[in-house]
Amino acid sequence: MVHQIVKKWGPHVQEAYRADINEWARQMGPVFAQSPMDALQRAADARGFEAMNDALLGKAGAASAARAPVTPTAIGSPTTDLTFVPIPPCRILDTRLSGGAIAANSVRDFDVTSVADYSFQGGASGNCNGAGAAGSFYAAVINFTVVTPSTAGYITAYPLQTPRPVAATVNYSGGDISGNLAVVALEMGAAVNEMSVYSYADTHLVADLVGYYIAPTPTALQCQTVQTISTMNGSSTFTGTSPACPAGYTKTGGYCQAAAAAGRVVASYPNGLLHQCLFANEGPTAMLVTVYAECCRVPGR
Template identity: 35%
Template sequence: MDKHAWLFVLALGSMAALPSAQATEPGGTHAPEVAADLGPDRDAAMARILERWVPFIRETGKTDLTEWHLEMKGLIGKADLSALQRASERVTYAGMKANLQGRIISDEDAIGLAAERSVELGLTDEQTKALGDIDRDLVFVPLAPCRILDTRIAGGQIAANTSRAIDVTAVGNYAFQGGDSTDCSGASAAGSFAAALLTISVPGAASNGCLSAYAFNATQPVTHTLDFPLGIPISTTVSVQLDQSALSNELSIYASAQTHVVIDIVGYFINPAEPVLTCVNTAQTTLPISAGNTGNAVAPTCASGDIETATLCEATSWDMPLVFINAGTCSAKNNSGSSATLRAARRCCRVGW
């Protein structure tokens, strides 16, 4: 997505938690976890930000992921809960980032700032304001070639200077159009999708002519999808936008001269799946610390594929304050008169599809 080259996903990275100290009363079980305002509200805000911006990461190429990851790690780690929640409600990149930095800015003002920035990036106003489009920001699903139309078997030739409506999806199979008797590897049941990659063939017409393939119920384009000569089979493979409304047909084929038409689907374009954020805590590392001494408890690492989002520390004594919480390490000094235990764990998250 070139027009969004400067937009990138808010990937949840390892965040430095703010130092804090919580513990149980002497004789209690264990202290509440502490980690920079952590809790369901903070997790939910981070998840909303992730869901809003993650679709862009796969389509941008002008921003270095490592640099962006480090920048956002710092912003999230320093942001308090209210700033994080405000950022999660923004629909512009500039507004989200400004809120993480502690500035309160409306989306309209953010759009203005982004437009100024777009001059440097060579983007148009419309490109700057666009945050994604259900007709353009799509995922391609390839298929083995499968026939969805053959007018030689069903329907007969398309008459000169007429259009024929074609079903592409939401059908049981394609036999009624002279096509395959299966669902073409799920294409017929994929729901409404924005476009299809089609191989369109003319098996040999009685005169020269042209075809135009376009979305059903749309204005017929002046351009040609395929020009065909007299008596010579010819084909082309092309992506065609489809109608996504509740209408029964998705595609129209116009023929300037009477001809049979054969169509094979070789793939389709759908809206990207929404990401699912899953977070778990690792097991705890426990470290006994004798009276008057200090200690560092290092939490188990996250599982492969997970990203650390927080360090969780616990102390079993109110007299053992936590002095350092970062990157899975919890440090404390036991100021009590007896031994106490320091515990460390990590919060680990991954994005599924």
């Protein structure tokens, strides 16, 4: 099949690019070697030189795939899949220092997000390791401690202005000091407070924030371009190959460039971890040609 292609298109290469047929066939060797039989057949049957190149480079197959119906696969949602941000434990409220005990069978509202200083509700005098400066977040991970309740009962923490769930965040006995770690969804509207706490009995309450769930932020790729510069003789063809990507980076693309107007890029194609380009020099003077590979990675990996 390769013989048929070279026999059919060699004279065209010789006439159009003034290249030696045998040299062109040798330089095209890597392309022929990686092409499946159906691609070689399409190249041999092609009626034009560009169609022959497209067949060898897989463009025809890619075009067919682009026309086929595509069923996307959901791998995540930026509105429902959240990012957990842990922080060193930080006190956001203490009713012993501010507000007094929560009365029996009553609800008190608390501010959790967008807080520069939590001391107004008995918490830390700061934004709790950046949590208060993170803007609104969907849920908080809080260690609740009930201090000396008047009788046995429970507290329930839940989003502000929503129906109180039939569930307990901390169960306690009279005079007890009881704690529990809980994930509490928060109100995301314009209200000053985001969390409500119901208590069955009179009790003091302490709450320490240890983390929060916030909408994920897309992470931009870190990319760089590597290149190989070579000299192509006059009135000849040349196959250039890019260098490999640095360790930790993956090749995401590549392209070619000839330094003079007489230089022509005949083909540009991936070759495993490298990028290759077939050049033709249509002038008598040697020129520089460059093959680039674009390399990217996810930051921190």
